[in-house]
Amino acid sequence: xxxxxxxxxxxxxxxxxxxxxxxxxxxxxxxxxxxxxxxxxxxxxxxxxxxxxxxxxxxxxxxxxxxxxxxxxxxxxxxxxxxxxxxxxxxxxxxxxxxxxxxxxxxxxxxxxxxxxxxxxxxxxxxxxxxxxxxxxxxxxxxxxxxxxxxxxxxxxxxxxxxxxxxxxxxxxxxxxxxxxxxxxxxxxxxxxxxxxxxxxxxxxxxxxxxxxxxxxxxxxxxxxxxxxxxxxxxxxxxxxxxxxxxxxxxxxxxxxxxxxxxxxxxxxxxxxxxxxxxxxxxxxxxxxxxxxxxxxxxxxxxxxxxxxxxxxxxxxxxxxxxxxxxxxxxxxxxxxxxxxxxxxxxxxxxxxxxxxxxxxxxxxxxxxxxxxxxxx
Amino acid sequence: xxxxxxxxxxxxxxxxxxxxxxxxxxxxxxxxxxxxxxxxxxxxxxxxxxxxxxxxxxxxxxxxxxxxxxxxxxxxxxxxxxxxxxxxxxxxxxxxxxxxxxxxxxxxxxxxxxxxxxxxxxxxxxxxxxxxxxxxxxxxxxxxxxxxxxxxxxxxxxxxxxxxxxxxxxxxxxxxxxxxxxxxxxxxxxxxxxxxxxxxxxxxxxxxxxxxxxxxxxxxxxxxxxxxxxxxxxxxxxxxxxxxxxxxxxxxxxxxxxxxxxxxxxxxxxxxxxxxxxxxxxxxxxxxxxxxxxxxxxxxxxxxxxxxxxxxxxxxxxxxxxxxxxxxxxxxxxxxxxxxxxxxxxxxxxxxxxxxxxxxxxxxxxxxxxxxxxxxx
Numbered sequence: 096x097x098x099x100x101x102x103x104x105x106x107x108x109x110x111x112x113x114x115x116x117x118x119x120x121x122x123x124x125x126x127x128x129x130x131x132x133x134x135x136x137x138x139x140x141x142x143x144x145x146x147x148x149x150x151x152x153x154x155x156x157x158x159x160x161x162x163x164x165x166x167x168x169x170x171x172x173x174x175x176x177x178x179x180x181x182x183x184x185x186x187x188x189x190x191x192x193x194x195x196x197x198x199x200x201x202x203x204x205x206x207x208x209x210x211x212x213x214x215x216x217x218x219x220x221x222x223x224x225x226x227x228x229x230x231x232x233x234x235x236x237x238x239x240x241x242x243x244x245x246x247x248x249x250x251x252x253x254x255x256x257x258x259x260x261x262x263x264x265x266x267x268x269x270x271x272x273x274x275x276x277x278x279x280x281x282x283x284x285x286x287x288x289x290x291x292x293x294x295x296x297x298x299x300x301x302x303x304x305x306x307x308x309x310x311x312x313x314x315x316x317x318x319x320x321x322x323x324x325x326x327x328x329x330x331x332x333x334x335x336x337x338x339x340x341x342x343x344x345x346x347x348x349x350x351x352x353x354x355x356x357x358x359x360x361x362x363x364x365x366x367x368x369x370x371x372x373x374x375x376x377x378x379x380x381x382x383x384x385x386x387x388x389x390x391x392x393x394x395x396x397x398x399x400x401x402x403x404x405x406x407x408x409x410x411x412x413x414x415x416x417x418x419x420x421x422x423x424x425x426x427x428x429x430x431x432x433x434x435x436x437x438x439x440x441x442x443x444x445x446x447x448x449x450x451x452x453x454x455x456x457x458x459x460x461x462x463x464x465x466x467x468x469x470x471x472x
Numbered sequence: 473x474x475x476x477x478x479x480x481x482x483x484x485x486x487x488x489x490x491x492x493x494x495x496x497x498x499x500x501x502x503x504x505x506x507x508x509x510x511x512x513x514x515x516x517x518x519x520x521x522x523x524x525x526x527x528x529x530x531x532x533x534x535x536x537x538x539x540x541x542x543x544x545x546x547x548x549x550x551x552x553x554x555x556x557x558x559x560x561x562x563x564x565x566x567x568x569x570x571x572x573x574x575x576x577x578x579x580x581x582x583x584x585x586x587x588x589x590x591x592x593x594x595x596x597x598x599x600x601x602x603x604x605x606x607x608x609x610x611x612x613x614x615x616x617x618x619x620x621x622x623x624x625x626x627x628x629x630x631x632x633x634x635x636x637x638x639x640x641x642x643x644x645x646x647x648x649x650x651x652x653x654x655x656x657x658x659x660x661x662x663x664x665x666x667x668x669x670x671x672x673x674x675x676x677x678x679x680x681x682x683x684x685x686x687x688x689x690x691x692x693x694x695x696x697x698x699x700x701x702x703x704x705x706x707x708x709x710x711x712x713x714x715x716x717x718x719x720x721x722x723x724x725x726x727x728x729x730x731x732x733x734x735x736x737x738x739x740x741x742x743x744x745x746x747x748x749x750x751x752x753x754x755x756x757x758x759x760x761x762x763x764x765x766x767x768x769x770x771x772x773x774x775x776x777x778x779x780x781x782x783x784x785x786x787x788x789x790x791x792x793x794x795x796x797x798x799x800x801x802x803x804x805x806x807x808x809x810x811x812x813x814x815x816x817x818x819x820x821x822x823x824x825x826x827x828x829x830x831x832x833x834x835x836x837x838x839x840x841x842x843x844x845x846x847x848x849x
Binding site for chain 1: 496501502503506508509510511512513515516518520521523524528529530531532534536537538539540542587594595597598599601636637638639640643669672673674675741742743744745746747748750
């Protein structure tokens with residue numbers, strides 16, 4: 096019997112066919128089976144992992160639009176072409192001979208917080224944990240673009256992954272673009288390593304883009320091609336998805352940098368099902384992390400039953416990585432609501448209420464943690 | 473200011489206090505916010521990872537009842553006591569000097585498939601991907617029990633983790649027991665390594681139990697103590713949770729070994745939101761894995777629109793690890809339903825309909841994959 100290559104099915108997808116449809120609209124109804132299936136596939140970072148400056152694989156959030164491709168690194172190549180002086184075709188061995196940088200980066204899914212919105216946009220139903228911080232090692236994108244020679248009329252750089260599927264009626268490979276000025280930033284990296292180890296399959300093995308400061312949709316995984324273009328890229332993930340829209344007919348504005356946000360490690364112990372927290376009375380160190388793609392985090396306030404107190408901020412590990420904050424608190428018996436609110440160097444701060452939009456993106460509303468303080472039974 | 477140890481909150485929990493309550497009952501209603509929060513915390517294995525014999529961290533399923541503890545390996549100790557000749561207190565360095573074994577094991581959550589049941593038991597709402605296979609390396613439990621010297625009246629061995637919380641109204645550390653004959657099996661391992669690397673935090677760092685063939689609840693993570701007991705253990709996770717019950721008042725029977733099961737890599741490409749699959753017409757290699765805690769997998773049949781065909785079975789990697797199966801299929805245009813059904817050496821096979829029980833455990837109902845075969849647009 097002739098060997099059947101299952102991969103012919105995966106490579107059958109061609110980019111951007113079909114008439115694009117707007118993302119599914121918001122609902123006041125209950126969670127659908129499709130949303131639960133997405134929640135089962137994609138995973139977030141349990142909030143207790145905020146204790147760690149670095150998030151290991153399995154704790155770092157993962158969103159995969161289609162399937163995780165199974166790539167043979169021996170036959171894999173990266174193509175760099177379009178409006179360049181010299182097209183390049185590079186294997187992994189060649190990439191590993193190029194100069195490498197390591198950058199600490201907090202990545203967050205643009206849809207993080209979506210399921211808390213009312214009405215709820217139907218898509219991956221993140222609660223609030225779609226985040227993680229890792230050290231990414233690889234070749235600076237600017238170095239490779241320099242090698243290829245970007246032509247003067249270049250406008251954007253388009254990154255295409257190996258992951259293919261259908262979204263909004265369009266059969267596509269996942270692809271996103273960056274403005275040329277962002278692509279030439281010194282800290283944008285083509286990463287082949289996460290936290291010093293090989294890139295895990297779900298994080299883009301063998302090579303992914305990492306764009307510090309931008310929501311995760313920009314950091315294209317399973318990277319196969321980089322094309323310098325002279326007109327605005329109109330692929331589905333750029334022109335239809337990942338836009339701040341008021342409604343389905345609004346052209347909207349593109350999502351780019353991560354809005355300022357902070358999260359807290361819920362103190363005490365959880366109830367398995369409800370996740371309600373119980374603490375014993377006495378001193379407890381409240382702690383968490385804060386980050387922003389807009390600028391450095393300059394302050395975090397902690398709200399205790401509505402009274403805001405300034406938290407102690409630790410030095411950031413660098414770049415667009417989160418900063419640890421702490422606040423000692425003496426827990427008194429009773430029910431309490433704990434919150435945290437970060438501000439960045441642009442003056443942006445987190446809203447107390449929801450900042451709703453049609454696709455449920457960039458929801459950086461303040462987290463609320465309800466705790467019950469009682470003596471141990 | 474005096475340094476406040478946040479850990480005092482975590483260690484405040486004492487085992488097994490409060491009157492136990494039955495797990496939450498089943499519902500015909502929509503998914504609750506509590507279930508979604510559990511789904512966001514715990515993660516399953518995307519089905520395309522069935523292509524891999526070994527599941528890396530981040531793809532392997534994880535269920536954490538309470539919070540993932542943050543353990544300092546330098547001060548961590550394992551206590552072995554109870555009905556033994558000599559109590560032992562072992563640090564990680566001592567454990568690593570003991571003889572080590574490596575076992576390939578398929579672990580599955582006992583609640584896998586729960587959300588597909590009607591009515592739906594309210595708990596972690598697994599769809600069908602709560603599974604994974606890893607190589608676990610560590611000290612054979614039987615070796616350490618031999619060193620301690622098990623007394624003749626020993627009946628069970630109780631394993632307690634560092635993870636504490638509240639479940640069913642009971643404040644507890646997670647704890648489970650094994651009958652002494654199971655604890656003395658040669659392949660039960662106290663693992664400090666997963667797939668050749670350090671145990672990740674979410675998989676029980678620095679030490680976990682791995683019980684091949686049993687559902688995952690037996691493989692206690694973040695292990696702190698092992699106690700040999702002379703009477704049946706009545707902890708919450710043994711006597712209340714993880715029981716096959718007809719209703720809340722049924723004492724039920726304990727869950728132990730994994731029921732025979734197979735899963736398929738959904739062929740073709742997915743739609744992002746619905747996960748519906750699309751294939752081009754022509755040959756495709758259907759493939760997946762099959763496993764059982766009852767005995768060796770002896771056969772897998774693949775159902776194509778209700779017609780069952782025998783799949784090719786590959787050699788198992790050993791022990792209780794899954795076996796790969798394949799079946800070549802020529803996809804004809806139209807809509808199709810694909811299924812797979814495994815049988816093991818005890819004669820057990822997967823049911824076509826649900827095997828409902830009050831807690832939603834051991835649901836090994838046959839998977840159905842709906843695909844649309846159409847020419848590329």
